[in-house]
Amino acid sequence: MTYRHRDCQAILAIVRATADHGASMALEFKILTAADEAAFGRVAPGVFDEPVDPALVRAFLAEPHHHIALAIEDGEIVGFVSAVDYIHPDKPRELWINEVGVAPAHHRRGIGRQVLDAMLKHAQKLGCREAWVLTDRDNKAAMRLYASAEGVERVPDTVMFTFHLMRE
Numbered sequence: 001m002t003y004r005h006r007d008c009q010a011i012l013a014i015v016r017a018t019a020d021h022g023a024s025m026a027l028e029f030k031i032l033t034a035a036d037e038a039a040f041g042r043v044a045p046g047v048f049d050e051p052v053d054p055a056l057v058r059a060f061l062a063e064p065h066h067h068i069a070l071a072i073e074d075g076e077i078v079g080f081v082s083a084v085d086y087i088h089p090d091k092p093r094e095l096w097i098n099e100v101g102v103a104p105a106h107h108r109r110g111i112g113r114q115v116l117d118a119m120l121k122h123a124q125k126l127g128c129r130e131a132w133v134l135t136d137r138d139n140k141a142a143m144r145l146y147a148s149a150e151g152v153e154r155v156p157d158t159v160m161f162t163f164h165l166m167r168e
Helices: 005-021 034-041 054-062 111-126 140-148
Strands: 027-031 066-073 076-088 091-102 130-133
Touching: 027 111, 034 054, 054 066, 066 111, 076 111, 091 111, 111 130, 111 140
Parallel strands: 091 130
Antiparallel strands: 027 066, 066 076, 076 091
């Protein structure tokens, strides 16, 4: 049997992931509710941009339009997708995907895709007609992830403006 280079890379990634993380470790994917605050007890390094703040976790989970899907391995958060559902006066419910994060030690194992799929299924259950996300074109991992989930790239490119509301 002949394998293409890409096939060999994928096989090697699976072998490395199995060797590094053990084949027996099961991943759990969960959409959190306000009662799931304790899930943030153990977080793998690099999953979130900053350390998790219990008060912010509580506030996030208390807001019914905020959603977070977690990838949990052996009781530790190794990946997540956060999102917000919203309704406009002229549009039905949509889901804005705010952020996707996977611990660097868990990259290239399909965790980002699985936790994104969990969030998209959750959005369907909420009645969202569409979900969308923004990313930088040079974020190759994000571009691959969203394309693999059958995301449709819109052209022309979007421009983002930020407004700094708190001056130091």
